[in-house]
Amino acid sequence: MKYLIANWKMNDVDVSNWLEDFLSLSLMNKSLEIKVCANLYDVKDIVDASLPENTIFKEPFWMAQDVSKNKEGAYTGQISSKLLNKIDAGCLIGHSELREESDTNEIVHLKGIRLKEEKVSPVLLCVGESLNILEANKREDFIREQLDSYFKDGLFPDIIAYEPLWAIGTGVSADKRNIEDAMSIISKFLEENDHKNLPILYGGSVSSKNIEEILSITSVSGCLVGNSSLDGKEFARIAKKF
Ligand code: 13P
Secondary structure, eight states: OEEEEEEOTTOOOOHHHHHHHHHHSOOOOTTEEEEEEOOGGGHHHHHHOOOOSOTTOOSOOEEESOOOSSOSSSOTTOOOHHHHHHTTOEEEEOOHHHHHHTOOHHHHHHHHHHHHHTTOOOEEEEEOOOHHHHHTTOHHHHHHHHHHHHSGGGOOOSEEEEOOGGGTTSSOOOOHHHHHHHHHHHHHHHHHTTOTTSOEEEESSOOTTTHHHHHTSTTOOEEEESGGGSSHHHHHHHHHTO
């Protein structure tokens, strides 16, 4: 199974126009799961959106971009795992843009526990290093620490995405050798921890121009796409290459 996941981040995407554009390029690939990490302010549009009866749209199609580390209560602006369960959404956690703001490895682990309590699935965990860490040759230790702290006490995600910070939003994806090296660091960790079947995605400046090269890396089970997912047609062009 391959995965293609859009991350709309804090961009204003018109859900019905996007779906119309995306569906204008017909996609019938049975071995591809497509999902969208949307803005939850669009929750009504998301819940109302009628997805065609097509094997490519497996529920849940929608995912959140984050979840609160708290269960529920007086936490203004936060979204609980209970709400995600209620609207049947999966969840992305540990994105570098949140890790840079405030999410430590411990907080990401706590968020994972909240999702597990409410049986939210799929949970997509992001890991990845900055340019400083890569250049200092500390990538393996850094990624292993992110994984180690998440996998504590038997917790594990459904999918992992490797997103090097230096390739996010730059228009230039990581090169093949760098992606292969990172994939093997993550695979080694998963094998040692009895989770060798978890899919590992790549994210960072993926587009219809470089998707074929990225997918030629056999350890890559799919992609997490930011900018190029905002345009339904471009996202469909990427999907067609799977
Ligand atoms: P870009 O595809 O815009 O580089 O973003 C990648 C990303 O952060 C997806 O989560």
